[in-house]
Amino acid sequence: MKEDDLLARWLNDDLSEKELAEFEASPDFEKYHKIKNYTAHLEVDDLDENAMLSNILQQKKTAPKVIPLYKKRLFRVAAIFVLALGITFVMKNFVPQSQTANFGEKTTFSLPDNSEVVLNSGSEINYKKWNWDTNRRLELKGEAYFRVSKGRRFEVQTPLGKVSVLGTQFNVKARKNRFDVTCYEGRVKVNYASTQIILTRGQSVTFENGKQFNTDIKSSKPAWIDNQICFNKENIKSILDELQRQYDITIELNADHTTSLFTGKLPTKDLDMALQIISTTYHLKAKKVSKNKIIFDEK
CATH class of the missing domain: 3.55.50.30 (Phage tail protein beta-alpha-beta fold)
Structure with missing residues (x-):
C-alpha cells in the first residue's frame, strides 16, 4: 500500500488494527502524529458556496476610465484645428501680405478698407492687414492703379518715391530709375528725393535721372487697364x-x-x-x- 494512501486513511481513522499497528511502528509516525495534533486545533468555517456566489454577483465592480480611441482622435483634431486657426489669424493680420502680377498678367484685389488695386504685369505689392484703418501704407514695386476708399491718409512707398493721398484714384509706376504718378481723381502728394509736389485731377508728373516732367492728361484711367x-x-x-x-x-x-x-x-x-x-x-x-x-x- 502506498504511503500517501495509508496516511490519508489514518487521518480519516479508517485503518484496521493490524494496519494501525504497522503504521505506528513506521519511522515517520512520530512526525505525522505531531502534525495531526497541531492541525486539530485549527477551526475553519463551513464553506457556503451559494452565499459566496451571491456575494460576488452583488459586488459593484469599479471599471477603469477608458477614453475611447475615437474620442482621442477628436481631441487631437480639435487641438490641430485651434492651432491652425491661431496660425491663420497671425498670418492674415501680422505677417505682411503680398500680391503679385506675373509677366503677361494683371491682378486685381481689394485692401482691408475695400480700396481697389490693379497691378500691372511684373509688379508686386506688400502690406499688413493689422491696424490697417489707422495705418494705410503699402510698398509697391512696379506699376499699379488705385481706387482708394475715403479714410485716413493712404501711402504708397516705392524704391523711388512716396505717394500720399486721401480718397482718390491714381496710378503709380516705379521702374528702374523712372517714377511716374498720375492723378485721376482727388489730390495726390508726391515725394521724390527732396521734391514734393501736389497733383490734382488730370495732372501727371515724371521723375527720371533727376529731371522732372509735368503733363496734363484727359483720360479717366490708365491706358493699360484697357x-x-x-x-x-x-x-x-x-x-x-x-x-x-x-x-x-x-x-x-x-x-x-x-x-x-x-x-x-x-x-x-x-x-x-x-x-x-x-x-x-x-x-x-x-x-x-x-x-x-x-x-x-x-x-
Missing part, C-alpha cells in the same frame, strides 16, 4: 522692357541708332501690331526666332 501701354517720351529700352513684361517674352535689340524718345500707345493683346509699330517708328525689322523670343535688327 490693354494698351501709354508711353510719354520714353526710350526704346523702356518700351521693350514693358513689352517683355506684358507678353512674357524675351526681346533682343541689335541696333545702335535708336535714341529718339517715343510718345504713343502700344496694344497688350496684339503682339504683331505692337512689333509693327516699333519697327516702323525706329526703322527696325522684327524677327521671331521662337515662340517667346523676338530679335530687332536694323533695316
Whole structure:
C-alpha cells in the first residue's frame, strides 16, 4: 500500500488494527502524529458556496476610465484645428501680405478698407492687414492703379518715391530709375528725393535721372487697364522692357541708332501690331526666332 494512501486513511481513522499497528511502528509516525495534533486545533468555517456566489454577483465592480480611441482622435483634431486657426489669424493680420502680377498678367484685389488695386504685369505689392484703418501704407514695386476708399491718409512707398493721398484714384509706376504718378481723381502728394509736389485731377508728373516732367492728361484711367501701354517720351529700352513684361517674352535689340524718345500707345493683346509699330517708328525689322523670343535688327 502506498504511503500517501495509508496516511490519508489514518487521518480519516479508517485503518484496521493490524494496519494501525504497522503504521505506528513506521519511522515517520512520530512526525505525522505531531502534525495531526497541531492541525486539530485549527477551526475553519463551513464553506457556503451559494452565499459566496451571491456575494460576488452583488459586488459593484469599479471599471477603469477608458477614453475611447475615437474620442482621442477628436481631441487631437480639435487641438490641430485651434492651432491652425491661431496660425491663420497671425498670418492674415501680422505677417505682411503680398500680391503679385506675373509677366503677361494683371491682378486685381481689394485692401482691408475695400480700396481697389490693379497691378500691372511684373509688379508686386506688400502690406499688413493689422491696424490697417489707422495705418494705410503699402510698398509697391512696379506699376499699379488705385481706387482708394475715403479714410485716413493712404501711402504708397516705392524704391523711388512716396505717394500720399486721401480718397482718390491714381496710378503709380516705379521702374528702374523712372517714377511716374498720375492723378485721376482727388489730390495726390508726391515725394521724390527732396521734391514734393501736389497733383490734382488730370495732372501727371515724371521723375527720371533727376529731371522732372509735368503733363496734363484727359483720360479717366490708365491706358493699360484697357490693354494698351501709354508711353510719354520714353526710350526704346523702356518700351521693350514693358513689352517683355506684358507678353512674357524675351526681346533682343541689335541696333545702335535708336535714341529718339517715343510718345504713343502700344496694344497688350496684339503682339504683331505692337512689333509693327516699333519697327516702323525706329526703322527696325522684327524677327521671331521662337515662340517667346523676338530679335530687332536694323533695316
